[in-house]
Amino acid sequence: MMKTATALQQTATQHFYEDVVKGLTGTPKYLQSKYFYDAAGDALFQQIMHTPEYxxxxxxxxxxxxxxxxxxxxxxxxxxxxxxxxxxxxxxxxxxxxxxxxxxxxxxxxxxxxxxxxxxxxxxxxxxxxxxxxxxxxxxxxxxxxxxxxxxxxxxxxxxxxxxxxxxxxxxxxxxxxxxxxxxxxxxxxxxxxxxxxxxPQMILDAYNDGQGVTRDFNLNLLTRINRELGADFDINQFHHFPTYDPLTGACKSYLVSNTAQEVLLGEHVIRFRKDEPIFMEISQKxxxxxxxxxxxxxxxxxxxxxxxxxxxxxxxxxxxxxxxxxx
Ligand SMILES: C[S@@+](CC[C@H](N)C(=O)[O-])C[C@H]1O[C@@H](n2cnc3c(N)ncnc32)[C@H](O)[C@@H]1O
CATH class of the missing domain: 3.40.50.150 (Vaccinia Virus protein VP39)
Structure with missing residues (x-):
């Protein structure tokens, strides 16, 4: 039977919720980068494309x-x-x-x-x-x-x-x-x-750490999306963007790091962060x-x-x- 648009949206939100819970209750914590792209994420990615570093x-x-x-x-x-x-x-x-x-x-x-x-x-x-x-x-x-x-x-x-x-x-x-x-x-x-x-290597790292902070905002926007769509209570000011590049493996990785020990509510879950604990956000393999x-x-x-x-x-x-x- 064909699903209505509302039913499809509910299924998508349920998958989003399950993936976020799985990622944030795992060790180490991670989020799937495919969720970056809500309308705000799309616009931020288009801005990244125009930064001098990218x-x-x-x-x-x-x-x-x-x-x-x-x-x-x-x-x-x-x-x-x-x-x-x-x-x-x-x-x-x-x-x-x-x-x-x-x-x-x-x-x-x-x-x-x-x-x-x-x-x-x-x-x-x-x-x-x-x-x-x-x-x-x-x-x-x-x-x-x-x-x-x-x-x-x-x-x-x-x-x-x-x-x-x-x-x-x-x-x-x-x-x-x-x-x-x-x-x-x-x-x-x-x-x-x-x-x-x-x-x-520095050129690669800079591409994921632009001077205007657009890549930072792009990463933080996923926490904002989780707040809006899944009712969580992330304080995005309590996380900072941390990109790395390993020239041996060619892996460029982005993290959001917790500035402090904190708890975030996500549905029935309480997600606990240690001070300096990272969430792995995305790999950009070279x-x-x-x-x-x-x-x-x-x-x-x-x-x-x-x-x-x-x-x-x-x-x-x-x-x-x-x-x-x-x-x-
Ligand atoms: C990094 S952007 C690249 C856009 C474009 N190809 C470019 O080079 O400018 C990735 C695009 O893929 C989409 N995307 C990411 N993960 C996806 C997935 N698992 N399935 C379908 N689309 C996905 C995003 O919504 C976004 O539009």
Whole structure:
């Protein structure tokens, strides 16, 4: 039976509550970064993209604006549906969309995002900018929604996963995630995936610690969201943002650290914090080009073509399914 919008919202809130309770009663404490993206989180992320320290956006924008023709060529002439996982405001992928729409106006675009706000915005904004573009927004989790695209159209698909969002998984989780992606793909389908590459460590750390404090506010906003949607009583002034980068592992991690010993009410739970106790908020894993190749091989993909920015700080890589991969 079809669930009403209210019932779906109640289920989503219940999952949110259960995940937050699990994370904050665990040791060490953590929150899942997918919950950053309510309407305020979306807006803050868009501000982060424009901070001087957040080089990732400028690098990927350079790739997509300067090399849209080459990328479109590499995607091949057979018609396909373009599926984008977590497009955010799609301000970078827009350049590729524009080139593809010029070549194949009949082609449909399926943005998949956990943020309803993002899906609503894209459904309005994109057809206005690209006349006649069919936009079928899908609000939900990456893999769940990817599965549904097969019902809309039998065409082959090109899946985009940009902005180094793959870095929000640990390397082990990334292998599992890419294998799950592969299970939803067929021969002829392609994956265009963005990686932030290893570079000067301070530059990486600064990207997650901008001088205006927008990244700090983005992290703290999740506590505000938990207060609003789950009725908790976090005092956000009693936590501070603490990013780290380990150049050995390539893991950039963000924490919110409790300024003091304190208790927070969350439904029937009392969450106790020690002074200086961290909540792990997000990983942004950095890769070498070799490590991206290893990930592709471990997940059953074969890199076809790399697209780099001029500084080679970032790469969008086109992967096809490797033929002899089995026993996933
Ligand atoms: C870091 S932003 C990147 C946006 C865009 N790709 C870019 O490069 O600017 C991540 C986006 O993915 C969405 N997202 C995060 N986790 C998700 C999940 N598990 N399923 C679906 N969407 C998710 C967020 O709502 C957000 O729009």
């Amino acid at each position: 080089y990732l956006t400028r690098c990927e924008l350079e790739i997509l604006s300067a090399q849209a023709v080459a990328i479109a060529d590499a995607l091949g002439a057979t018609p396909f549906n373009l599926v984008e996982l977590g497009p955010g405001d799609a301000s970078k992928s827009f350049y590729l969309l524009k080139e593809l729409h010029r070549r194949h106006p009949e082609q449909a675009y399926f943005p998949i995002d956990i943020s309803e706000n993002i899906i609503t915005q894209l459904q309005h904004a994109l057809p206005a900018r690209l006349q006649g573009l069919q936009v079928q927004g899908l609000c939900g989790e990456y893999i769940d929604m990817l599965k549904t695209t097969a019902y809309f159209s039998p065409r082959r698909k090109v899946v985009m996963f940009m902005g180094a969002s793959i870095g929000n998984f640990t390397p082990e989780e990334a292998v599992k995630f890419c294998r799950r992606l592969r299970e939803q793909m067929n021969p002829g389908d392609l994956l265009l995936i963005g990686f932030d590459l290893r570079k000067q 890769y070498s080009v070799d490590e991206t190749r290893q990930l592709a091989a471990a997940a059953g993909f074969r890199p076809v073509q790399h697209f780099f920015d001029n500084k080679r700080w970032f790469t969008d890589v086109l992967w096809e399914l490797s033929q002899n991969h089995n026993a996933l």
